[in-house]
Amino acid sequence: xxxxxxxxxxxxxxxxxGYQVTGLMLRLWSEDGRCEENRCCTPxxxxxxxxxxxxxxxxxxxxxxxxxxxxxxxxxxIEGYKEGITPNPCLTCNRLVRWGFLLDRAIDLGAHFMATGxxxxxxxxxxxxxxxxxxxxxxxxxxxxxxxLGQSNLEKTLFPLGDTTKPQVREMAKRRGxxxxxxxxxxxxxxxxxxxxRKFLQRHAPEVEKxxxxxxxxxxxxxxxxxxxxxxxxxxxxLGVATTDPLxxxxxxxxxxxxxxxxxDQLGSYNLSAGNVNWIVGEPPAGxxxxxxxxxxxxxxxWAQVTPIGRDSVLVQFEQPVRGITPGQAVVFYxxxxxxxxxxxxx
Amino acid sequence: xxxxxxxxxxxxxxxxxxxxxMLPFFSQVFGNSSSVHTYGQQAEAAxxxxxxxxxxxxxxxxxxxxxxxxxSESDNLALRGTAFARRGQTAADHILISxxxxxxxxxxxxxxxxxxxxxxxxxxxxxxxxxxxxxVAQRLKPSTALVSVIYANNEIGTINPISEIxxxxxxxxxxxxxxxxxxxxxxxxxxxxxxxxxxxxxxxxFYGPKGVGALYVRKGTPIVPILTGGGQESGLRAGTHNxxxxxxxxxxxxxxxxxxxxxxxxxxxxxxxxxxxxLEEIPNARLTGEINHRLPNHASFVFxxxxxxxxxxxxxxxxxxxxxxxxCKTGDPEPSDVLTGLGLAREWALGSLRVTLGTATTxxxxxxxxxxxxxxxxxxxxxH
Numbered sequence: 257x258x259x260x261x262x263x264x265x266x267x268x269x270x271x272x273x274g275y276q277v278t279g280l281m282l283r284l285w286s287e288d289g290r291c292e293e294n295r296c297c298t299p300x301x302x303x304x305x306x307x308x309x310x311x312x313x314x315x316x317x318x319x320x321x322x323x324x325x326x327x328x329x330x331x332x333x334i335e336g337y338k339e340g341i342t343p344n345p346c347l348t349c350n351r352l353v354r355w356g357f358l359l360d361r362a363i364d365l366g367a368h369f370m371a372t373g374x375x376x377x378x379x380x381x382x383x384x385x386x387x388x389x390x391x392x393x394x395x396x397x398x399x400x401x402x403x404x405l406g407q408s409n410l411e412k413t414l415f416p417l418g419d420t421t422k423p424q425v426r427e428m429a430k431r432r433g434x435x436x437x438x439x440x441x442x443x444x445x446x447x448x449x450x451x452x453x454r455k456f457l458q459r460h461a462p463e464v465e466k467x468x469x470x471x472x473x474x475x476x477x478x479x480x481x482x483x484x485x486x487x488x489x490x491x492x493x494x495l496g497v498a499t500t501d502p503l504x505x506x507x508x509x510x511x512x513x514x515x516x517x518x519x520x521d522q523l524g525s526y527n528l529s530a531g532n533v534n535w536i537v538g539e540p541p542a543g544x545x546x547x548x549x550x551x552x553x554x555x556x557x558x559w560a561q562v563t564p565i566g567r568d569s570v571l572v573q574f575e576q577p578v579r580g581i582t583p584g585q586a587v588v589f590y591x592x593x594x595x596x597x598x599x600x601x602x603x
Numbered sequence: 604x605x606x607x608x609x610x611x612x613x614x615x616x617x618x619x620x621x622x623x624x625m626l627p628f629f630s631q632v633f634g635n636s637s638s639v640h641t642y643g644q645q646a647e648a649a650x651x652x653x654x655x656x657x658x659x660x661x662x663x664x665x666x667x668x669x670x671x672x673x674x675s676e677s678d679n680l681a682l683r684g685t686a687f688a689r690r691g692q693t694a695a696d697h698i699l700i701s702x703x704x705x706x707x708x709x710x711x712x713x714x715x716x717x718x719x720x721x722x723x724x725x726x727x728x729x730x731x732x733x734x735x736x737x738x739v740a741q742r743l744k745p746s747t748a749l750v751s752v753i754y755a756n757n758e759i760g761t762i763n764p765i766s767e768i769x770x771x772x773x774x775x776x777x778x779x780x781x782x783x784x785x786x787x788x789x790x791x792x793x794x795x796x797x798x799x800x801x802x803x804x805x806x807x808x809f810y811g812p813k814g815v816g817a818l819y820v821r822k823g824t825p826i827v828p829i830l831t832g833g834g835q836e837s838g839l840r841a842g843t844h845n846x847x848x849x850x851x852x853x854x855x856x857x858x859x860x861x862x863x864x865x866x867x868x869x870x871x872x873x874x875x876x877x878x879x880x881x882l883e884e885i886p887n888a889r890l891t892g893e894i895n896h897r898l899p900n901h902a903s904f905v906f907x908x909x910x911x912x913x914x915x916x917x918x919x920x921x922x923x924x925x926x927x928x929x930x931c932k933t934g935d936p937e938p939s940d941v942l943t944g945l946g947l948a949r950e951w952a953l954g955s956l957r958v959t960l961g962t963a964t965t966x967x968x969x970x971x972x973x974x975x976x977x978x979x980x981x982x983x984x985x986x987h
Contacts, residue, residue: 278920317916320936364913364982365920 257281257308257316259301261436262373264308265425266416268432270371271312273416278365279309279316282358284349285326285447287459307435319361321353328352330447334461337485340510341584344401345445347600351404359412369414374398376595377418378410385537386410388595393421400553403588403598404534454486461485468513470497473506473522481515484508490523490580508583524577530587533568533599540564541596548590549574551581551601562589570599607968610926611808611900611961612757612785617851618810624854625812628847636844637833646846653853660860661802661819662793669818669836670849674784674805675707677818680829680840681780681801682711682751686721688825689748689778697747698723699739701763702944703732703756705782707803709940712751721748725944731893732759732945736767747777754797755786758928758941758957759892760901762790769798778824784808784816788859789867789899800824804856806848810962811855815848870960871899873969877958878902880973885980891928891942891955900960903928905947906980909954910936913983921975928955954983 257263257279270277281302302318309316329349336343354372362370375391376399386407391397405413417425422441429437448456457464464485469477479497481487487495491505495517504523507516528551535541541564548557549572560574572587581601588598617625628649634642636650651665658665671677682698689695698712702725715721724742726734734752743750750772755762765781772779780801783792788809794802802819806812820826820839832841859866881888887907906914911927918925928939938952958972 315919317912317919319916320910320912361913361986364986365916 257305258373258442259304259308259436259439260373260442261426261429261434261439262375262417264305264373264434264436265428265432266371266373267308267314268312268428268434269416270414271314275369277312277314277371278362278367279305279312279314280358280362280365281305281316281318282325282353283318283320283322284353285322285330286449287447287456304436304439311434319358321357324357325349325353325447330460333445334457336584337457337464338461340484340508342488342582343584344586344600345447346401347404347586350401355405355409355413359409363412369412371414371416373417374402374415375417375420375422376402376415377593378413378415388536389418389593390590390595391415391418396422398553399590399595400550400586400588400598403536403586403595405536406534407536407538410536457485466513468515470495470515470517472503473516473518478517484510484513484515487515489582523579525579525581526574526577528572528581528587529602530570530572530599531568531602533564533570533597535597536595537597540567547596548592550588550590551578552585555580557590568599606922606924607972608924609958609960609964609968609972610924611964612760612898612957612959613926614807614813615788615810615961616963617807617812618855618858620858621811621851621855625847625851628850632846636846637835646844649846649850650844653849656853656857657804657817660792660856662795663819664822666837667794667820667822669820669839670844670852671816671818671840672814672842672845673816674705674782674803674808675816676830677784677803677805677816678705678707678751678780678782679711680818680826681803681820682708682715682749683829684826684839685749685778685780685801685824686715686719688827690721691827692825693746693748695746695748696721697744699726699742699747699750700724701726701728701732701734701752703728703759703761703941704751704753705757705784706940708751708753708780708782726752728944730945731896732756732761732891732941733893733896734763734768736764736771739768740771743772743775743777745775747775749778749780751780751782753785754781754783754792754802755790755898755901756892756941757785758939758955759903759945760785760897761892762786762896762898765797765799767798769800772800773798778821785898785901787856789863789870791863792860794819794821801826804852806852806855809855809859812848812851815845815852817852866962867899869962870964873960873964873966874899874902876966876969877973881976884973884977888980889951891945891947898959901957902959903955903957905942905951906954906956906984907951909980909983910986911953911955912936913986914954914956914979917979917983918975921979923972923975926957926959928952928957 329345332348333343333345359370375396377389379387390399464483466483470479470481487505503517506518544563547562549560550557560572563571583601586598587601589596632645634646636646654668657668712723716723769779778800781799782803784805787804800821805816828839830841891903928942942952
C-alpha cells in the first residue's frame, strides 16, 4: 500500500472478497533531506495508507527496504547512466524489491498471496500455465513493467484492478469514502521527487558530466554535448544546436563518447537485440514468431518477428521502422492480450 | 487465545476503579476550579483532594505537586523551568544528564543547548545503563544548573541509584530532576528517600488516563513556568484544571502505590520466566539492562542480526503486542539513542525487543508468548 488510490482500492476489493488482508508499505530510499519530495513513501503517503488500512480494519506495517533500494535500484540507475544506457529503475524495483524482498516478507508473515494495485490480469491456460494479461484499461495497462514475472511469482500474485479502468477505480474509492480518491497519479521516479534526473546524476555520479562531440549521421561535427547520460534516444530539445530542421538524438556512441543526431526520418530502426529475457511460461518459444512488441511503457505496440536465441536473448525485426529504441529500456512481447515476456534492450 | 498485550510500558488500560472516580467530573461536577461559586468550589475540592492523595504518596507538601498534561510536559517544565530560573539567579548554564534519559528530557536539554546557549554534558553509564553517583560528583561544577537522571528507564528497565545521586547534588545545592514516569508504576516514590527536587509522573503508565501528569517541585527549587497564563498551580502551570483526569491520576497513583507489593509479587516471577527462557532458548540473544536493578514487569533483549521491526510484525500477526527500541511505525530502523548509549553494536541494537507485563497478564499468556518467540526470532533473522 503506497497511500495511492490504486493500492488502496485493491486492498478494499480484497477485503470485500473475503480475503484476510494485511497492508504492507515499502519504505524506500530518499536522499538525505529529500524525504518529503519522494513520491511514494513520504510521511504524508504513509499517513494516508494508514488511514485507509484503519478504515478497512486491516493490520498495516511499514517494511524497510531503504538499503536494498539504494544498493540495487538506485545504484543500477546510476551505473546504467554511467555506461550510457537509459536504465529503467522501476523494473529493477518491481523485480528485486516487490517480487523479491516484499513477496518474501509477505510469505514470512503467513500470506498466501501478494496483491498490488497494478493494472494487469492473471489467468491459467489450458496447459495449466499461468499467463500474464494486459489490464483492461489500455491507457493504464502495466504488464510492460511486469514482464519479468515467472510462474513461481505469478502463482502468489493477485492483481485486483486488472479488470477495471482508472476512472472506475477512482469512482470505487469515492464510493467507499477512501481518503485517496482524488490523489493524483504518481509519475516519474519516486526517489527523484521533484528533481530532474540530470540533477540527481550530477550529485551522485559527477563523472557523467563528460562533454564530447555531437555529429550528424553524415559525420559532420556540429556541437558539443554535456555527457551522454544527459540525453535520451529520440530527444529533440536541449541539444544546444541551431539547425533549420529539428534534430533528434539517434545514437549514443559510448566508445567514442559521441552523440549522433539526425532528422526525424533517421530516427527509426528495424532491429534490436535484447538480453535478460524472461518468458512468462518459463520456456522460450520453439522458434521465431510474429508478435506485437512494445519498446517503452507508453509506446504503441509494433509488429515484429521475434527470434529467441538461447534461453534469455532475442533478436527483434520490426515490420516498419520503430523510433526511440533505447538500450536499457524493456522490450516486451504480446500476443493480443497475453504478455509473453520481455527483456532489456541491448542495441 | 485472543490478542495478548505485552506492552504495558507503552501504555496501560484505565483501571475500572479509576474510570469510576473520573466519570462524575465530566458532566456533573464540571466547574472551573478557579471560579468563586459552588460549582468552582466543588471542582476545587476534587482538585485538592487529588493533590493531597498524590502528596501523601510522594511524601511531600501539597503545594509541591504541580499538575501537568503528561509526563513529557513534566520533564519539560522541570528542565526548562529550572534551567532558566537557575541561570537567572546564578548564571549557571551547565546541564548534566544521563545518556539513557527519555526523549522528553534529552530533546529538551538539546534544545536548551541549541537555542539558549546551555552546555549539556552526558554522564557515563555502565553497560546496563546505570549511572555511577561518583561520576556525578566528578562532573558537578558550580555552574551546574540542574542534573537529570531517569529513575527507571523505559527501554531497558534499569533502575538508577537516585537517592545517592541526590545526596551528591544536594551537597553542591544543585537541583536533581528524575523522570519517574516508568518507575512510579512499580517502585517507591518517596521524594524524601529519593533526595530529588523534581520528579515527573504520567498517569497512563499506571492504569490512569492518557493526557495527565504531575511534577513534584521541592519547595525552594528555582523554577519558572513554561506555560504562562492564569495563576493555576502556584503560577507554575497555566490552564484550566482538567479535573476528571487529575482525579484519575490521583486514584491510579494511589492504587499503584497501595497495591504495589501484590503487583510486583505477581509480575516479577513472570518477568524472570521470560528472561530465563529467552536467554536459554534463543541463540544470539542478550538481556539489555541487568537483572537485579530492573523494573519488575520489564524484560528487554537484543537479538543479533535481526530487524526489531520484523519481530514486532511477526509477533503481531501471531497475536502478541510488544515493542522495540529500534522499531518505529515508519519502518525506519534506527537503533535507539539509549541502546546506542550503552555501547551496543548496531547489529545487536537493531534487533531489540521489549516485553512489559501488566496486572492483567497471566502465566498462560506468558507461556504462549514464550512458545512462539523462538520461531519468530528465527523467522525474523531470515528477513535480512
